[in-house]
Amino acid sequence: MSTSIDFLLWVRGPGFDIALFIFVVGVLIRLLEVLILGRKADYSEPRGAELGAGLLTLVTRTAPEGGSFKRSPFTVVGGYIWHIGFLISLFLFVPHIELIDSVLGIRWPGIASNLVDAIAAVTIVTLVAMLFSRLTHPVKRFLSGPEDYLTWVVTFLPMLTGYLAYHRMIDPYPLVLGLHILSVELLMVLFPFTKLMHAFTFIIARWYNGAMAGRRGVQS
Amino acid sequence: MSEATLERGMNAFREQMNAPVASFFSSCVNCGMCAEACLFYTETDDPKYTPIHKLEPLRRVWEQEYTLWGRLKSMLGLSKPVTNELLEEWETLIYDGCTLCGRCSMVCPVGNDISYMIRRAREGFVAAGYAPEGIKGASRRAVTIGSPMGVKFPALAAQIKHVEADSGLTIPVDVEGADYMALLSSMEIMNFPEYLEALARIFKQAGVTWTISSEAFEATNSGIQIGSSDIARELVNRVVVAAEKLKVKYVISPECGHAYTAIRWEGPNLIGRPYDFKVVHILELLDELRSTGRLKTEGTEDDRxxxxxxxxxxxxxxxxxxxxxxxxxxxxxxxxxxxxxxxxxxxxxxxxxxxxxxxxxxxxxxxxxxxxxxxxxxxxxxxxxxxxxxxxxxxxxxxxxxxxxxxxxxxxxxxxxxxxxx
Amino acid sequence: MADDLKKLSMTLGESLRQQGVSRRGFLKYCAATASMMALPPTMVPAIAQALEKAKRPSVIWLSFQECTGCTESLTRSHSPSVENLIFDHISLDYHHTLQVASGDAAEAAREAAMHENEGKYIVVVDGSIPLANPGYSAIAGISNLQMLEETVAGAAAVVAVGSCAAFGGLPHANPNPTGAVSVGEIVKDKPVVNVSGCPPIPTVITGVLAHFLTFGSLPELDALGRPMVFFGQSIHDRCYRRPFYDKGLFAETFDDEGARKGWCLFRLGCKGPMTYNACATAKWNQGTSWPVESGHGCLGCSEPDFWDAGGFYNALSIPDSDLTRKTGYVVGAGVALGAAAGALNRSTRAKAAAQHETVTIDDLDKKS
CATH class of the missing domain: 3.40.50 (Rossmann fold)
Incomplete structure (x- = not known):
């Protein structure tokens, strides 16, 4: 009569397996093909230590430099809101913690679901605003290609379907829950092949940036 | 003899790939914030001057030859290749529209050191024959004459004579065993000889033993600017040979920006070993003289x-x-x-x-x-x-x-x- | 027989009075019916008036591939109850578990009821219908499919009681050896109400009948053909343990601290979030309790294919994955492939370095 349960069973069974496999293997390949390249030893006499400066930049680069904040406040504030909102929705929503626990065996306390709901709503609105900005800001529009819009879509869909599922806006429930899981699987599958990789590689990038500047005595 | 070709350029791009570059390209989300840090964008409002965009040719080499996914895509013919036309178009972005100032590298939220990559990308451009005539000329003069502005030692000797006559100071040349060997930029020799006199007066007062080498007085390095490590190496090596021959403890980099980068940071890596001497910038040396009380001044500038x-x-x-x-x-x-x-x-x-x-x-x-x-x-x-x-x-x-x-x-x-x- | 016929022609009001139900008791019943159907109290007089005049409808109850649990659920109701009142006042003309007649006489009663109430009787079905082979389930030599088709032909409406009749239920569970289907998949030309549940809540069954008696029509249905008044909200949304879910307080086992404190049963596989039913408000056994209140998660029994929803003790949104138990292999594969990709990159660079031709000032120009 209804195949929504079959659909849900597929997405959380074989579908999840496929997505998880591609995600884990893909991310590892991407990280290793970066890291194994390495860099040559630097023979110049260092003015400062690389390690501390690199680690510091890893943290400090999270806060925007004052002048750039003034020049692109929307990108900075919007970027903050949706990244934080996305991470809260992903990691502090109780059912998600249950899922992570079942996959990785680690858990932490969540926050009230209705709070996550409000944050998710703000995140969704912000993501729409970010898309609008990408379509209208001369630089972002100029830089953007299909991949930029594709990654927006696969980031947006889990938020949207999650919101719809939480509020049961699509019937039957297994269908909307399945769509939510499927949208996350889409995100996981595309992750290693797109700029979404920055979620991992920014750590390497910031470290190199900070370390190389730190060697010259500048905290970047 | 040989000539610049696209193949040599591509080869140079490939040589430049390392973990920092790969991590930077992997991390860019096209947020556009580097544009706001670049004076070529802020003053023209032309998005083509967005720093990361200037790296498109190098980015393609990275994607197509240094990622598994990109290899697959280019095997299927889904990637845009790097062509002569592309390099020709980008030449003006990477040479005219970038001063390697590194301001973008300070603001990138994911931490991309964009100027580091521009410097590396220029290796490919120069090998492929896409460097501006002006910098090519400067490089030729630097290698053949010894200075990008065509200043030979006799011209410096003449300036030295002038300064010595005007000030009554001695400017030591080729003195073996001096503590410091001073380098000059040809810009200073020709346009700002006051610098030479200033050095002589300060060092005399501070009791610093120093010298100028007649074989390697030029601090600037067009190889760094054109982006060729081969040319840069040849120029740096002249300074290293001279400094080690004169057995100085320090080489002083003058009031010239890229000269400092060339001799202080890139030099040891170009010749593939640490120096036997240290490199200091003149301001570092002066500050040290100040803090040890060897630099005594009187009077003040009261201008704003x-x-x-x-x-x-x-x-x-x-x-x-x-x-x-x-x-x-x-x-x-x-x-x-x-x-x-x-x-x-x-x-x-x-x-x-x-x-x-x-x-x-x-x-x-x-x-x-x-x-x-x-x-x-x-x-x-x-x-x-x-x-x-x-x-x-x-x-x-x-x-x-x-x-x-x-x-x-x-x-x-x-x-x-x-x-x-x- | 004459008595029976007389009873049949009586209105519900007359019948109730004959049984000694007072006007006051009747109104109380009407009020209870209204509140159960989520109608405003102002509707009570209208209901009373309608029920007073309503004729006792003929009901034919067909049981196919079922376990009799639905009938058990209904008959376990205690007296005096809304259920009983209704049951006393419909004319249940055929129900092979409850009726006295058997064999040919039983089938004759069904045919008589169909004939006498052509176009007005209600067919209630529990159990699914096997299509793979008609011989899998037959009554008096008549296959379920045949009996359903011929009984429904003259019916006013069909009520599919229980998840088997509504969605195929247990017989339909993977791999569905009998080719079981729901009533709705066969009956396309008559209104079908699905009263799902395994078993359904008795008040929900009688509520639907009361609605039909009162308004002469079927209640508003959801996308799965279930009455909105009973199936409009999820168990999860009505659950008294919901605050614990929102705070992330879960029982991990059936006898831990959390279980004793009445925390949320989500991690123990509760299907409350996907299940639409009235258990949390109507409760069972005369409002005594319901599964979650007694400490067990909801099985999701009023939802299609709940048997196949990945295990009663597995939380709904949690992947049912073999891979998670093989993480080591996956990571191993990733590292091996990554190392190979890294080695390939290094060799690309080494090859480029080997092919490096020194750039001199003589080859800064392109000749061609």
Whole structure:
């Protein structure tokens, strides 16, 4: 009569397996093909230590430099809101913690679901605003290609379907829950092949940036 | 003999790939914030000057040859190749529209060091034959004559004679066993000989033993600007050979931005070993003399003045406090610009742009950034520590009809030296 | 027989009075009916008036591939209850578990009821219908499919009681050996109400009948053909343990601290979030309790294919994955492939370095 349960069973069974496999293997390949390249030893006499400066930049680069904040406040504030909102929705929503626990065996306390709901709503609105900005800001529009819009879509869909599922806006429930899981699987599958990789590689990038500047005595 | 070809360029791009570059390309999300840090974008509002966009050719090589997914895509013919046409189009972005100032590298939220990649990308451009005529000419002169401006030692010898006659000081040449070997930029030799005199006076007062090498007096390195490590190596090597021959303990990099990057940071890596001597920037040395009480000054400058941080010395060289310590010694009314130290804006002429006649119009436009900074401060005098910045700023001020003396810091210190007590 | 016929022609009101139900008791019943159907109290007089005049409808109850649990659920109701009142006042003309007649007489009663109430009787079905082979389930030599088709032909409406009749239920569970289907998949030309549940809540069954008696029509249905008044909200949304879910307080086992404190049963596989039913409000056994209140998660029994929803003790949104138990292999594969990709990159660079031709000032130009 209804195949929504079959659909849900597929997405959380074989579908999840496929997505998880591609995600884990893909991310590892991407990280290793970066890291194994390495860099040559630097023979110049260092003015400062690389390690501390690199680690510091890893943290400090999270806060925007004052002048750039003034020049692109929307990108900075919007970027903050949706990244934080996305991470809260992903990691502090109780059912998600249950899922992570079942996959990785680690858990932490969540926050009230209705709070996550409000944050998710703000995140969704912000993501729409970010898309609008990408379509209208001369630089972002100029830089953007299909991949930029594709990654927006696969980031947006889990938020949207999650919101719809939480509020049961699509019937039957297994269908909307399945769509939510499927949208996350889409995100996981595309992750290693797109700029979404920055979620991992920014750590390497910031470290190199900070370390190389730190060697010259500048905290970047 | 041989010629520049696309294949050689591609090969050079491939050689430049390493973990930092790969991590940077992997991390870019096209947020566009680097554009706002680049004076070529802020002063033209043309998005093609967005720093990361200038790296498209190198990015393609990374994606197509250094990622598994990209290899697959290009095997299926889904990737846009790097062609002569692409390099020709990008040549103006990577040489005319970038001074390697590194300001973008300070603001990128994911931490991409974009100027580091531009420097590397130029290796491919030069090998493929896509470097501006002006910088090619400078490189040829640097290799064949010994200086990008065509200054040979006799010209320097003549300047030395002038300075010695004017000041009654001696300028030591080829003195073996001196502590310091001073390098000069040809810009200083030709346009700002005051620097040479300033050195002589300061070192005399401080009791520093120093020398100039007749074989390697030129500090600038066109190889760094054109982006060829092979040429840069040849030029750096001259300095290393001379310094080691004279057995000096230190080599002094003069008031020239990229010269400091060349000799201090890139040099050891170009020759593939650490030096037997240390490299100091003249401002570092002066600051050390100041802090040990060997630099005595009298009188003060009471003008409202500010300091232009040369990118390669401050942001990319780490010489942040010495210029300010020295300024406090002699200036009573020093103010920093709104963006200063490692966040100061470039004069617009670094990284080979000043040697590239084709880029002049763009450079003048980009200078509006410095003009705005100066307008905000309402200062009477501008001090800097790079002969190239100095010349570019003087040109810019003239272009925008601003009356303001531009002074070299070493020179300013020399003017306030306590006259010989001996 | 004459008595029976007389009873049949009586209105519900007359019948109730004959049984000694007072006017006051009747109104109380009407009020209870209204509140159960989520109607405003102002509707009570209208309901009373309608029920007073309503004729006792003929009901034919067909049981196919079922376990009799639905009938058990209904008959376990205690007296005096809304259920009983209704049951006393419909004419249940055929129900092979409850009726006295058997064999040919039983089938004759069904045919008589169909004939006498042509176009007006209600067919209630529990159990699914096997299509793979008619011989899998037959009554008096008549296959379920045949009996359903011929009984429904003259019916006013069909009520599919229980998840088997509504969605196929247990017989339909993977791999569905009998080719079981729901009533709705066969009956396309008559209104079908699905009263799902395994078993359904008795008040929900009688509520639907009361609605039909009162308004002469079927209640508003959801996308799965279930009455909105009973199936409009999820168990999860009505659950008294919901605050614990929102705070992330879960029982991990059936006898831990959390279980004793009445925390949320989500981690123990509760299907409350996907299940639409009235258990949390109507409760069972005369409002005594319901599964979650007694400490066990909801099985999701009123939802299609709940048997196949991945195990009663597995939380709904949690992947049912073999891979998570093989993480080591996956990571191993990733590292091996990554190392190979890294080695490939290094060799690309080494090859480029080997092919490096020194750039001199003589080859800064392109000749062609």
């Amino acid at each position: 003045l500010t300091f232009h941080d040369p990118c390669q010395i401050v942001r990319k060289g780490g010489v942040l406090e010495p210029p300010r310590n020295l300024l406090k010694l002699v200036a009573t009314n020093f103010v920093d610009m709104n963006d200063s130290r490692e966040m100061n804006w470039c004069c617009g002429g670094g990284g080979g742009v000043s040697a590239n006649e084709r880029a002049e119009e763009l450079r003048i436009k980009a200078f509006k950034r410095k003009k705005t900074q100066l307008d905000e401060l309402n200062v009477e005098t501008l001090v800097t520590a790079c002969a190239n910045c100095r010349l570019i700023i003087e040109e810019g001020l003239e272009e925008y009809r601003m009356e303001m003396p531009v002074v070299g810091l070493t020179e300013m210190i020399a003017e306030h030296l306590v006259e010989d007590e001996k």
